[in-house]
Structures are given as C-alpha cells and as structure tokens.
Amino acid sequence: MANTYTLIEAKSLTSTTASITFSSIPQTYTDLLIKYSGRTSRSDGTADSVDVSFNSSTSNFSGRILYGSGSSVGTSTTSRWLGSENSGASTASTFANVEAYIPNYTGSTYKSVSVDAVTENNGTEAYSYLGAVLWSNTSAITSITLTPAIGSFVQYSTFYLYGIKNS
C-alpha cells in the first residue's frame, strides 16, 4: 500500500487475553482504521460483543447498531460497542471479522466511528452488523483498548491498526 495507508501496529494473540491496547498512537495521520479477527472464550453463547475505550476513558460514548441474522433485522442503541465476536458455543475455529473507521482522530471535535462486523456460525446463526459510535470528547485519540464484554480474546485472534493520510 502507499504510505497513505500505513500499518501502525499488529497484534496476533498466542494465548487467551482479557483485552488488547494500541497505545502511543502517532498523531501524524488523518484517520485510523482497525481491522480485527477475533473469537472470545465466552462459554454460554455463540457471540460476544467487544467494548472500546479511548485514552482509557469509558465515558461519553453513544451509538446505534443495525443488524441482520439472515431471517430478521433489528436495531439497538449502544454505548461502547466496537464489534461482535464468535464465542465458545459457536463452531470451532470460526472467528468474526470487524472493521472500524475513525476519521479525524487527532482533531478537537467529537469522534465518530463507523463499524462493520460479521459473525458466521456455519449456517446455524450468523449476523451482519453496522454500527455508529460517537465519543463525545474533544481529545485526540492516543490509545485504543478493546475488551470483550464477557469472555476473553482467544489464541489466533488478530488485530491491526492502520493510519491513513489524506495528503
């Protein structure tokens, strides 16, 4: 890729991990893009949501989710949702995919996030999600932490943070 679309940091888990953090994010890009493929250890369901915090803050988040299961569609409000993951009761070796785009992350305005996510469970249950998340804080984003709501990220989950420049 051109230097306008640069890998900042990659994480590939070798063991079960409660959360992952991208810290000391350079302030030299225009936008950020997170791509991750994950699965959690939650044992009592086929999916687990993932919560985000920026700069260690868990406050002032809001959002909307639109999702489809293949047979129905739904919508809900959210706060810190940044994707959903396959979990322990879903088909083995099946990992979800999530992409989250954060424009103008260094600016002094509130931060918008666009999230697309999919969890597939071998045809028995699968969800596609679209998410809109707003962090009502004017600070530049310098760190991002992702934490499953119930379980922990399992081995082979991968996380990539890209920086995108508009010039």
Added chain:
Amino acid sequence: MAAGATYTPIATTTLGSSASSITFSSIPQTYTDLVLITEGIGASGGSYDVDMIVRLNSDTGSNYSFTYFYGNGSSTVSSRSSNSTNAIVGGVNDSGRSMSICHFNNYSNTNTYKTFIARINRPTIVAAFVNLWRSTSAISTIYLYPDSSKSFAAGFTFTLYGIAAA
C-alpha cells in the same frame, strides 16, 4: 495487492467556513475505484438532519436510483427510490456529527453503469445506501451538497482516495 500507490489521496477539503456545496472535479481516470470519506457537522440552522446529496458529472437527469436500510435504535426501515435526480452518500446534521464512507467501484469503466455503496452514520441512525447512476460515462466530477438548502459547517472534511488494482 500489488506494490505501489494503491490507496492514494486525490483531493481533500476541510472547510474554512460554511459552504452550500463542494465539488471534486477533474478526477484522474487512472485508478480502479474511488473512496470518499466525509465527516463533520451542518451549519447552524434550526435542528435539521438531512441527506448529503451527490450528483455525478453535473448530471441532473432522472438517472439515479438507490436502495437503503437504516436503524435508529428502536426501529428499522428499508426503502428505495427510482428515477431520482440525485443519489445519497452521507448525512448532515446541525447538532451532531455525521460521517460516511462511499465506494465508487469501476468509476472509470465506460461500458457499465456506476454502482456506489455508502455507509452512513448520523447522530440518530446507522445506514447503508446502494446507489446506481445509469450512465456509462467515467466519473470525472463529484458534486456534494446538503439536502433542503442547508450548508456544511466550517471544519467539515471531504477526502477522495483513488485505489488502483495494479
């Protein structure tokens, strides 16, 4: 992906003052796809939440159609419009921030109509739009404006990227 400039900023605009529209013109025909990123807030004007309209190559004819679905946290909607005089690629709200990501695939192909997909986040909804422009012309100009004669506020950002397949 082949090495080289595959995700290249073509043009970017950050508004220094409010504006009723912005235009990307003379778009190079050297890429395969285009990606448009927008983010910002509408100029103050009395509690509105409107679509960000697009017209391509100054075409004002009834040559657009779009299908969309959205959720607001409590209900979902899907609908479509045919033979429209424009398409929709974003949102503009005067009290909260909106952002959108729109993919114009095969924008320079002169054999096919142009399909473009927009993911749109507005303060109260999350949405996806699939748009069609029934023209075989290569896209050379993208004209954006808020619906209902509203304006973009200062600080609204628009960036157009080109993606080359090889």
